Amino acid sequence: MADIISAQDLSGGRLSDQDTVALIELLFFAYRDFVSDPDEILSQFGFGRAHHRVVHFVGRDPGMTVQQLLDLLRITKQSLGRVLKELIDKGYVFQKEGESDRRQRLLYLTAKGEELRLRLMLPQAERIRRAVAQSGGDAAQLYRKILYHMVNPENRESVRDWIERAAAIGEESGEHG
Amino acid sequence: MADIISAQDLSGGRLSDQDTVALIELLFFAYRDFVSDPDEILSQFGFGRAHHRVVHFVGRDPGMTVQQLLDLLRITKQSLGRVLKELIDKGYVFQKEGESDRRQRLLYLTAKGEELRLRLMLPQAERIRRAVAQSGGDAAQLYRKILYHMVNPENRESVRDWIERAAAIGEESGEHG
């Protein structure tokens, strides 16, 4: 491991300016590469990142409402509209009328959509696994903590709720833990 | 600390699917909030994220060439063009003819530009510091390792070079470590 990648001063507990800036920049570079894998796959389908998000989150919580998806993505109805329509037209997503509330259009992935979701997730999962494995120790646990604490305090509850719910769905639908 | 935020299975060393997906999603949510602070400041200036990147990297390596900036940002000359022109016109960046090569237009921040750079960095630095502090242990060192290993292997050298060079510049120009 190169020296540059190890923080230089952890003595006092508070991060030095140098180390803090290095983390900011590393996050920028890491995130850029992190999204580059799915980007390439998406371009083969004529899709963009917006499509990825929809496919991912719908696949993780099948039957979610349009409004739930909007709240999660924090975009406008109009922005979602185009991508969702396209995904439906091309057969990756389908809608089902809500049973208890027939105004709702519950969202589901088709088999084709689920296939795409997994294909997009694979390189990201591999990247995370590799990075965690190469970092040794309790890397995963600590990484999770740090990312969680980087979320705005007022958003943490909804993020936690999401992760919790999606994990429960994953269990019952056979994603082996 | 809530149970949900701690990885559930670290026994074997290999991350479970559940934990891996949770990390993918946490990275998405964390990055979104991470960029939201500068976004808000930028909008007050009529700037966007592209301006942020230019101001940040030029400020970290004053005198860099346009080509170096293009390589770092991995965007086209035309994309950079508008943003750079705007920053120059509004007095945040200025250019100086290269001494050894007079074709080059070396990039520097004005005092106003440096002020903006620091203002944009502050909330991100605070967020990182808080997250690391709240995560305990060797969080910073491990976080740095993980982010570094999330960068594509073929890009690691340039990322390491950048961090190294920028750190050296920071030292000499008085950013206290």
Add this chain to the structure above:
DNA sequence: GAAATTATGTCAGCCATATTGACATATTTT
């Protein structure tokens, strides 16, 4: 039962930021 609210969809236009291709100028290298 009428009125208000909610969930969803759609039209139109605007903005920021990315792209490609083409072309121009000045300077350096061969």
Add this chain to the structure above:
DNA sequence: AAAATATGTCAATATGGCTGACATAATTTC
């Protein structure tokens, strides 16, 4: 002198956000 390099600029196109307005169907409230 010719080729390559560093930079700048014009034009057209795409993606994915945004706002505002309006429409329909279903549910909730009074």
